[in-house]
Amino acid sequence: MNEQAPLSREERVKNLKGIGSERKRVEDARFTQGKGNYVDDINLPGMLFGDFVRSPYGHARIKSIDKEAALAVPGVVAVLTAEDLKPLSLHYMPTLAGDVQAVLADEKVLFQNQEVAFVVAENRYIAADAVDLVEVDYEELPALTDAFKALDEDAPLLREDIKDKMEGAHGPRKHHNHIFLWEEGDKAETEKALSEAEVVAEELITYQRVHPCPLETCGIVASMDKVNGKLTLWGTFQAPHAVRTVASLITNIAEHNIRVISPDIGGGFGNKVGVYPGYICAAVASIVTGVPVKWVEDRMENLTSTAFARDYHMTGKIAATKDGKITGLWCHVLADHGAFDACADPTKFPAGFFHIVTGSYDIPVAYVGVDGVYTNKAPGGVAYRCSFRVTEAAYLIERMIEILAQKLDMDPVELRMKNFIRKEQFPYQSALGWEYDSGDYHTAMEKGMAAVEYDALRKEQAENRAAFDRGETRTLMGVGTAFFTEIVGAGPVKNCDILGLGMFDSCEIRIHPTGSAIARLGTISQGQGHATTFAQILATEIGIPAEDITLEEGDTDTAPYGLGTYGSRSTPVAGAATAMAGRKIRAKAQMIAAYLLEVHEGDLEWDVDRFQIKGNPEAHKTMKEIAFASYNQAIPGLEPGLEAVSYYDPPNMTYPFGAYFCVVDVDVDTGVVDVRRFYALDDCGTRINPMIIEGQVHGGLTEALAIAMGQDISYDEMGNVQGGSLMDFFLPTAVETPVWETDFTTTPSPHHPIGAKGVGESPNVGGVPAFSNAVHDAFAHKGLTHTQMPHDHWRVWQTAQKLGLTG
Amino acid sequence: MSKMHVKMTINGKEVEALAEPRTLLIHFLREDQSLTGPHIGCDTGHCGACTVDMDGKSVKSCMTFVGQANGKDVTTIEGIGNPDGTLHALQEAFREHHGLQCGFCTPGMITRAHRLLQENPSPTEEEIRYGISGNLCRCTGYQNIVKSIMVAADMLNAQEAAE
Numbered sequence: 001m002n003e004q005a006p007l008s009r010e011e012r013v014k015n016l017k018g019i020g021s022e023r024k025r026v027e028d029a030r031f032t033q034g035k036g037n038y039v040d041d042i043n044l045p046g047m048l049f050g051d052f053v054r055s056p057y058g059h060a061r062i063k064s065i066d067k068e069a070a071l072a073v074p075g076v077v078a079v080l081t082a083e084d085l086k087p088l089s090l091h092y093m094p095t096l097a098g099d100v101q102a103v104l105a106d107e108k109v110l111f112q113n114q115e116v117a118f119v120v121a122e123n124r125y126i127a128a129d130a131v132d133l134v135e136v137d138y139e140e141l142p143a144l145t146d147a148f149k150a151l152d153e154d155a156p157l158l159r160e161d162i163k164d165k166m167e168g169a170h171g172p173r174k175h176h177n178h179i180f181l182w183e184e185g186d187k188a189e190t191e192k193a194l195s196e197a198e199v200v201a202e203e204l205i206t207y208q209r210v211h212p213c214p215l216e217t218c219g220i221v222a223s224m225d226k227v228n229g230k231l232t233l234w235g236t237f238q239a240p241h242a243v244r245t246v247a248s249l250i251t252n253i254a255e256h257n258i259r260v261i262s263p264d265i266g267g268g269f270g271n272k273v274g275v276y277p278g279y280i281c282a283a284v285a286s287i288v289t290g291v292p293v294k295w296v297e298d299r300m301e302n303l304t305s306t307a308f309a310r311d312y313h314m315t316g317k318i319a320a321t322k323d324g325k326i327t328g329l330w331c332h333v334l335a336d337h338g339a340f341d342a343c344a345d346p347t348k349f350p351a352g353f354f355h356i357v358t359g360s361y362d363i364p365v366a367y368v369g370v371d372g373v374y375t376n377k378a379p380g381g382v383a384y385r386c387s388f389r390v391t392e393a394a395y396l397i398e399r400m401i402e403i404l405a406q407k408l409d410m411d412p413v414e415l416r417m418k419n420f421i422r423k424e425q426f427p428y429q430s431a432l433g434w435e436y437d438s439g440d441y442h443t444a445m446e447k448g449m450a451a452v453e454y455d456a457l458r459k460e461q462a463e464n465r466a467a468f469d470r471g472e473t474r475t476l477m478g479v480g481t482a483f484f485t486e487i488v489g490a491g492p493v494k495n496c497d498i499l500g501l502g503m504f505d506s507c508e509i510r511i512h513p514t515g516s517a518i519a520r521l522g523t524i525s526q527g528q529g530h531a532t533t534f535a536q537i538l539a540t541e542i543g544i545p546a547e548d549i550t551l552e553e554g555d556t557d558t559a560p561y562g563l564g565t566y567g568s569r570s571t572p573v574a575g576a577a578t579a580m581a582g583r584k585i586r587a588k589a590q591m592i593a594a595y596l597l598e599v600h601e602g603d604l605e606w607d608v609d610r611f612q613i614k615g616n617p618e619a620h621k622t623m624k625e626i627a628f629a630s631y632n633q634a635i636p637g638l639e640p641g642l643e644a645v646s647y648y649d650p651p652n653m654t655y656p657f658g659a660y661f662c663v664v665d666v667d668v669d670t671g672v673v674d675v676r677r678f679y680a681l682d683d684c685g686t687r688i689n690p691m692i693i694e695g696q697v698h699g700g701l702t703e704a705l706a707i708a709m710g711q712d713i714s715y716d717e718m719g720n721v722q723g724g725s726l727m728d729f730f731l732p733t734a735v736e737t738p739v740w741e742t743d744f745t746t747t748p749s750p751h752h753p754i755g756a757k758g759v760g761e762s763p764n765v766g767g768v769p770a771f772s773n774a775v776h777d778a779f780a781h782k783g784l785t786h787t788q789m790p791h792d793h794w795r796v797w798q799t800a801q802k803l804g805l806t807g
Numbered sequence: 808m809s810k811m812h813v814k815m816t817i818n819g820k821e822v823e824a825l826a827e828p829r830t831l832l833i834h835f836l837r838e839d840q841s842l843t844g845p846h847i848g849c850d851t852g853h854c855g856a857c858t859v860d861m862d863g864k865s866v867k868s869c870m871t872f873v874g875q876a877n878g879k880d881v882t883t884i885e886g887i888g889n890p891d892g893t894l895h896a897l898q899e900a901f902r903e904h905h906g907l908q909c910g911f912c913t914p915g916m917i918t919r920a921h922r923l924l925q926e927n928p929s930p931t932e933e934e935i936r937y938g939i940s941g942n943l944c945r946c947t948g949y950q951n952i953v954k955s956i957m958v959a960a961d962m963l964n965a966q967e968a969a970e
Contacts, residue, residue: 034844
C-alpha cells in the first residue's frame with residue numbers, strides 16, 4: 001500500500017481556503033454562463049403580469065377612474081384601484097419609518113409616477129396596452145418641491161390622511177408637512193463653544209437626491225396556492241425574513257404559510273430594502289386569482305418611484321482655535337423625505353446614524369438636529385451603499401474640515417492630523433453618543449500620504465497655479481483628501497430594531513457524515529460573494545475546506561431568521577454568527593474527539609483541521625473523522641449528529657475607516673474634471689478575502705464618482721421629475737471610470753469574533769467627499785469655499801466663470 | 808394581435824416560431840426560448856445587459872424587434888462556452904480575475920467582449936474601455952472586467968499561436 005506523506009501544517013492551512021485566502025468565487029460559474037436565477041427569470045405555468053397606471057402629476061386630486069376600456073382588452077384579468085384594496089385594508093401599507101404609504105393612490109396623488117391602478121393581464125404587452133386605456137380624471141393641485149418652503153404657513157397640505165395626527169412616529173409634528181424633529185448632543189454647550197470660538201466656519205451643504213440604481217430593477221413573483229393555503233413570494237428582497245413578517249402582519253396570512261425567497265439579486269445598494277406597492281399588488285392579485293403574478297418595474301419606474309437616497313440640506317458650523325484645534329460642531333439638517341416617510345432606518349433613529357457626523361475627530365462638544373419634511377416627491381430615503389445616513393454625515397464633516405482649513409489658511413491634511421482621535425483614546429466616546437470600538441487614524445493617514453507623495457503633489461499644484469496665472473495652462477490641479485469613519489453592523493438589539501424586529505443575525509450549520517457541510521444564514525448576497533466568504537470564515541473555524549461547505553441564504557423556509565443584507569451588516573453580524581456557530585460545532589467535536597482518543601477534553605488542542613493530544617500531535621482526530629463518528633458512534637452523554645445554530649446580537653457597531661486621496665485636473669474652459677489619480681486606503685479590520693474586498697472598493701468608488709460628478713434626481717416646480725431614466729441619470733461607463741489604487745491597514749474590531757468590520761460601503765462614504773474636495777481644492781486659491789454637487793461639466797464651468805477664470 | 812412567422816439560428820440551432828411583430832428580441836429570447844442569460848436593465852438601450860450577437864455584430868436585444876432577427880444568426884451567452892462544455896477563455900478569465908459581482912451585467916458584458924476580441928484580438932486597455940462602453944456595470948468599477956478581457960485576449964492569442 002502506498003502511504004501518502006502526511007500534509008504539512010502549512011499545506012493543511014492552505015487547503016482550507018479560510019480567512020485571508022484569495023479564494024475564487026463559487027458564484028461565478030453560473031453567472032458567467034448566463035445561468036443565474038434572477039426574479040424576472042422565473043416563469044411559472046399560467047403566470048400573469050402586473051403593470052401600473054401612474055400619476056402624470058406631482059400633486060393632484062383623483063376625480064374618477066374609468067377601467068372599462070382596459071377591462072375590455074382580451075387577456076386583461078383585473079384592474080385594481082384603491083377602492084378594491086380598501087375592503088382588505090390594503091390601500092395603505094406601513095413603512096419602515098413608522099408612517100404609512102399609499103399602495104394605490106387614495107383620492108390624491110402626491111408625487112409624479114405614483115401608483116394609481118394595477119393592471120393584471122396574460123402577458124406584459126397586454127398589460128401595457130391596458131395601462132394606456134385606464135382613464136383617470138385629475139384635478140391638479142399646487143406642487144411642493146422645495147423643501148425649504150415645506151413648513152411655510154401657506155404651504156400646500158400634502159398628507160390629508162394624517163392632517164389631524166400631530167403626534168408622529170418620532171414625536172410631535174409642528175406643521176402639516178412636518179414629519180419629525182430629531183436631536184442629539186448638547187445644543188446649549190455647542191452654541192456656547194461657537195460663540196466663544198476664535199474661528200467659526202459655516203456652510204449650507206446639500207447632498208442632492210440620488211438613486212441606488214442597481215442594474216436589476218425591483219420585482220416579485222407572488223404565487224398563492226389555494227389548495228394548501230401557502231403564499232410564496234420570490235423577489236428582490238435584501239431582507240427576506242422581514243418581508244415575510246411584514247407580509248403576514250398586513251395580509252393576516254399566518255407567517256408559517258408564507259414563504260419568501262430571494263433568488264439571485266442583481267445588485268441592491270439599498271434599493272431593495274423596502275417594501276413597495278408592486279409587491280403588495282402582485283400578492284393581492286395572486287391571492288384573488290389563485291395563479292402566480294409577476295411584477296417587475298422598468299428603469300424609469302425604478303428611478304422615479306422606488307427608494308431614492310440622500311436629499312439632505314445640511315447646515316454646518318464648526319468652531320476652532322486659531323491654531324486649528326476644533327472646539328465644537330453644530331449641524332442642522334432639513335431632510336426631504338418625499339410624500340411618505342419610507343426611510344429605511346432602525347426604528348429609534350429617524351435620521352439613521354447621522355450623529356456619526358463628528359467623524360474621525362476628537363470634538364469635545366456637538367449638536368445635531370434633523371427636521372424631516374414631506375414634499376411632492378417619491379418616497380424612500382434608503383442607505384445607498386452606506387450605513388444609515390452615514391455618507392451624508394461623512395460628506396458634511398469632510399467638507400467642513402476643508403472649509404475650516406481654508407479659513408485658517410492651513411493644509412487640510414494637517415488640520416485633520418491635529419484633530420484625529422488618537423490611537424490610545426479607543427474605545428472612544430463621541431460627543432454624540434457613540435463608542436468607537438477601535439482605530440489608528442494617524443498611521444492610516446501617514447501611510448496614504450507617503451503612497452501618494454502628498455507633499456510633492458502640493459508642490460506640483462503650486463507650480464500649476466503659478467503657470468495658470470501666467471497664462472501657460474488652462475487646467476487647474478486639485479488635490480482632494482477624505483478621512484472617514486463609518487459606523488456599520490447594525491446592530492445591538494437593545495437599541496436597533498426595524499418594525500420591532502431586533503437587528504441580530506444568524507447562522508445554522510449541519511456537518512454531513514462524510515465531513516462536508518451546509519451553512520444557512522439570515523442574510524442575502526447581492527453580489528458581495530457571501531457563498532464564497534462565509535464559507536471561508538467557517539473553514540478557519542471548523543477545519544473543513546471552504547470547497548466542501550455549501551452556503552445558502554434567502555429562503556425563509558430553510559434559513560434561520562435574520563434581518564438581511566444592507567448597511568454593511570452581513571460580515572459584522574451574520575459573519576459573527578457564522579464564527580460563533582462554528583465554535584459550537586468545534587466544542588462538540590472536541591468532546592467527540594476526547595471520546596475517540598480516550599482522553600479528557602482538556603488534554604486536547606485544536607490545530608487547523610483536527611484535535612490532537614497536547615504534546616503528542618501524532619494522536620489526533622481530524623474533523624472529517626469526528627464528523628463520521630458523530631453519526632456512527634453511540635457516545636455516552638452526547639446526542640448523535642453535528643449541528644449548531646447561532647443567533648448573534650452584536651455588543652456594539654463596528655467602525656471601519658479609511659484615508660482617500662484624489663487628484664484631478666480641471667479644464668476651466670469646458671468644466672471637464674479629469675480624475676488623474678485615486679488612492680483608497682481602507683481599514684476594515686480582519687480581511688476575509690482580499691480579492692473580494694478590493695472588488696468592493698472598486699465598485700463603491702465608481703458609485704461615489706457617479707454621485708459626486710453627475711447623479712441628480714431633481715424636480716421642477718410642477719413636480720415633474722428630472723433624471724428619471726438612464727438618458728439623464730449618470731452611470732459611469734468604463735471610459736469615465738478611472739483606475740483605482742487600493743491599500744489597507746488592519747485594525748481588528750475588538751468585539752467581533754474574528755475582528756472583521758465590513759467594507760462594502762466605505763468607498764462610497766469616503767469617495768464622495770474625496771472627489772468633491774478635489775474639485776473644490778482646484779479653485780480654493782481663487783476664493784471658492786463651496787458649491788453644491790454634482791460637479792458635472794456644466795456646474796464646474798459655471799463655477800469657473802463666476803470666478804472669472806473662463807476665456 | 809396577428810402573429811408573424813420568424814426563423815433564425817440561435818446558438819447554432821434553427822428556430823422557427825410565431826410571434827407578435829412588436830415582440831422585442833429580448834422578450835422572445837427570454838420568454839419564448841427560455842434563454843434567460845441576457846437581461847433587461849434599462850429599456851433605453853444604455854445598459855447593455857441584453858447584448859447578444861447578431862450576424863457578427865453586438866446588438867442590444869431590447870432595442871431590436873424579433874422580426875429584425877428574422878433569418879439572422881443570433882448568439883447569446885448560452886452559446887459562448889466551448890463546444891466541449893468547458894468555459895470559454897473569457898468566462899474563465901472573468902472568474903479568475905473577479906470580473907463580476909452580482910452577475911447581472913455579466914452575460915451582456917461577456918457577449919460584447921467576445922465580439923470585441925474578434926474585431927480586435929489584441930486590444931489596449933483604452934480600446935477595451937471604449938469597446939465595452941455600451942455595457943454598464945454597477946458593481947465592479949470595470950477595473951477587473953478590463954483585466955479579465957486583457958487576460959482572455961492573451962489566452963486566445965496563445966491558443967491560436969499553438970494551433
